[in-house]
Amino acid sequence: MNDKAQMKTYRIAILDDDPAIREHFTEIVTSFPEYDLCGSAANIARARDLVVRKSPDLVLVDVGLPDGSGIDFIPFVKQQCEAKVLMVTSFGDRETVVNAIDAGADGYLLKDSSPEAILQGIAATLEGGAPISPSAAIYLLEKLKGKGLLTATKDNQDAGPLTVREVELLELFAKGQSYKEAARGLGISPLTVGNHVKSIYRKLAVHSRGEAVYEAVKSGQLTID
Numbered sequence: 479m480n481d482k483a484q485m486k487t488y489r490i491a492i493l494d495d496d497p498a499i500r501e502h503f504t505e506i507v508t509s510f511p512e513y514d515l516c517g518s519a520a521n522i523a524r525a526r527d528l529v530v531r532k533s534p535d536l537v538l539v540d541v542g543l544p545d546g547s548g549i550d551f552i553p554f555v556k557q558q559c560e561a562k563v564l565m566v567t568s569f570g571d572r573e574t575v576v577n578a579i580d581a582g583a584d585g586y587l588l589k590d591s592s593p594e595a596i597l598q599g600i601a602a603t604l605e606g607g608a609p610i611s612p613s614a615a616i617y618l619l620e621k622l623k624g625k626g627l628l629t630a631t632k633d634n635q636d637a638g639p640l641t642v643r644e645v646e647l648l649e650l651f652a653k654g655q656s657y658k659e660a661a662r663g664l665g666i667s668p669l670t671v672g673n674h675v676k677s678i679y680r681k682l683a684v685h686s687r688g689e690a691v692y693e694a695v696k697s698g699q700l701t702i703d
Contacts, residue, residue, distance in 0.1 A: 615688030
């Protein structure tokens with residue numbers, strides 16, 4: 479059996495009412511040999527039928543659709559199959575972002591993301607990650623902060639890839655501290671803080687402090703008291 483025959487493929491579906499966007503996403507998905515485009519739909523009604531018939535592994539979902547909100551489509555997907563839902567939309571306001579995550583979205587990217595970022599987002603979502611555009615991650619961080627105090631303990635060390643020091647640093651960032659303030663609080667230099675941040679971003683495959691905090695909370699390394 480050759481390598482291609484052994485390669486696992488993932489079925490990807492697209493829900494977006496804009497033909498140009500569907501074509502754009504189709505080109506992105508089909509550019510990667512491990513992804514099989516199992517269908518695309520311009521409205522929720524057709525997307526429901528697509529999910530039932532094809533049982534995709536991941537669905538790219540827009541928010542504003544002719545027959546409703548893509549956010550309302552998320553629970554249907556979760557009830558029908560085990561597909562991941564990656565929101566890819568132009569809606570970047572706080573209410574939409576938070577509502578989509580609350581409804582069960584596994585990731586949230588803005589449409590102006592590069593093709594590379596969308597491909598990385600698809601891969602991360604399929605692997606159980608939660609790719610979030612930096613501007614959207616800020617809203618999730620605000621929500622987390624509103625629920626209580628973010629704390630890090632040694633008991634959480636085995637929950638994810640971060641060291642205790644790295645989680646302690648994220649805890650301070652979540653409280654709004656700057657690099658200098660965090661360095662002072664931890665008794666280390668700002669340069670060392672920068673090195674920790676690079677390590678955190680690499681381990682979590684993120685590009686902002688908001689995304690890093692969100693991923694750390696999701697993994698259980700950062701907890702809310």
